[in-house]
Amino acid sequence: MPLEASARIVSELTSRGYNAEREAVTQLTSADDPQAALERVIDTLPEDALVVRTDHVQAALAAAGSATHSSGQNAASEATDPPVSTGNRAQNPPATDTAAPVETKGSPGVERSVDLERRSLEIAGDMTGDSTGTGEYSDFVSVFRDRLERLGSKLRGRVNHRPATAIQNMPGGGEVGMVGLVNDIRSTASGHWLVELEDATGTFPWLVMKDREYADLVGELLCDEVLAMEGTLADDSGIAFVDSMYFPDIPRTHDPSTADRHVQAALISDVHVGSQEFMHDAWNRFTDWLHTKQAQHVEYLLIAGDMVEGVGIYPDQDEELDIVDIYDQYEVFNEYLKQVPGDMDIVMIPGNHDAVRLAEPQPGFNEDLRAIMSAHDPQIVSNPSTVTLEGVSILMYHGVSLDEVIAELPEEKASYEEPHKAMYHLLKKRHVAPQFGGHTRLAPEEQDYLIMEDVPDIFHTGHVHKLGFGKYHNVLAINSGCWQSQTDFQKSVNIDPDAGYAPIVDLDTLDVTVQKFS
Incomplete structure (x- = not known):
């Protein structure tokens, strides 16, 4: 049954507080006078009904077809609690133009107690509507600079941060710290880990020794994430040995x-x-x-x-x-x-x-x-x-x-x-x-x-x-x-x-x- 054909029926049902089974809507739509059939069904529904079922429709139509036979209405009035959903219920109708939101009536004897004035929802x-990306090279530069700056600000207070180019010019053997994006992760022939950090000035390699406490954290690293490292520069200043590793993290x-x-x-x-x-x-x-x-x-x-x-x-x-x-x-x-x-x-x-x-x-x-x-x-x-x-x-x-x-x-x-x-x-x-x-x-x-x-x-x-x-x-x-x-x-x-x-x-x-x- 096309969605449009059922919408008129289910919209009317919803405005009166009912859901409906799909087959029930189909039968109402197929009636000679769907609106009149709908009114007969609603008139004969039991007071605690939430869902218009196929048997409700059949009973109402049968009662209308025979002036001397009232068993259809009796069958409808004998219906008790609404059934457990079987998945055959029709989708509920499009929203109407009434002031109240579209809503089914709820379970028998149950009213949802809500205080709308106490609600608060913010986004x-x-x-x-604010997308600025064009795919240009400058867009990629902007997004990574923003990432490094904002996440890096959560880390710079934890290490004695130096830019990559500054570290390259420092004398060997000194203590050093850096905040950067993970540019590369690879293992060495000896089983150690080499992590290359990148900032706005360049890149610098950091060696995580396999027997140090931070070695197991290397397995958690992803390229392009922001982190901070502290350690000791090699004598030739070409690499730093990691002593500490920090993530932006949740406090x-x-x-x-x-x-x-x-x-x-x-x-x-x-x-x-x-x-x-x-x-x-x-x-x-x-x-x-x-x-x-x-x-x-x-x-x-x-x-x-x-x-x-x-x-x-x-x-x-x-x-x-x-x-x-x-x-x-x-x-x-x-x-x-x-x-x-x-x-x-x-x-x-x-x-x-x-x-x-x-x-x-x-x-x-x-x-x-x-x-x-x-x-x-x-x-x-x-x-x-x-x-x-x-x-x-x-x-x-x-x-x-x-x-x-x-x-x-x-x-x-x-x-x-x-x-x-x-x-x-x-x-x-x-x-x-x-x-x-x-x-x-x-x-x-x-x-x-x-x-x-x-x-x-x-x-x-x-x-x-x-x-x-x-x-x-x-x-x-x-x-x-x-x-x-x-x-x-x-x-x-x-x-x-x-x-x-x-x-x-x-x-x-x-x-x-x-x-x-x-």
């Missing part, structure tokens, strides 16, 4: 902010509407749960990218698509989004499957897509962005660079089975995608939008389709899994997704509860 770091004394009332946020990502493996049953159970008393304090929904499956993302993807047009994918995603309670605030960022540029930072969606995804008037911001909810700052980043971190670092330090530990390394480097020229596409801008200038209270990512959370220096790191079961492509690369989970964060304590809907 920082959204570069949508161990970081004291996260918390909300001053009990309020919760649901953190999810990687919905992948349009894929044949999209778990609509699990999504329906999730949105049903949001209307229950158990979820009455969940007032915010943050989606960290990949709302849809996209088109042409990986080889033979078209064979796994349920919806082949990208705009249709967003239309259907918007319908699923309407199942979320209308009193929730929603923030979303794009991911690598979304219809934006692949290079990071990724601006928020264009006006055409924003017009499609109008449910509950969500805030659509760039990847990455920082969202502050009632004083709690949440850095949202889709997470493509996690693939690179996991590939480059030893398995015991970063793996797909514990994605939050890979996130710890990004926090340590204070940058969401430090390595340039690898698998993660990075766009040169006048400034580096991927730096963690301020310490977040929560770091939220997705992309790797694995669930994991933990704390690093009191920063809560969460990778929220996905809503897509294993695809053939994922089988080929041995990815077993954690699908159908919703991490729920208490903003007043930063405790996490994971709700499973699969």
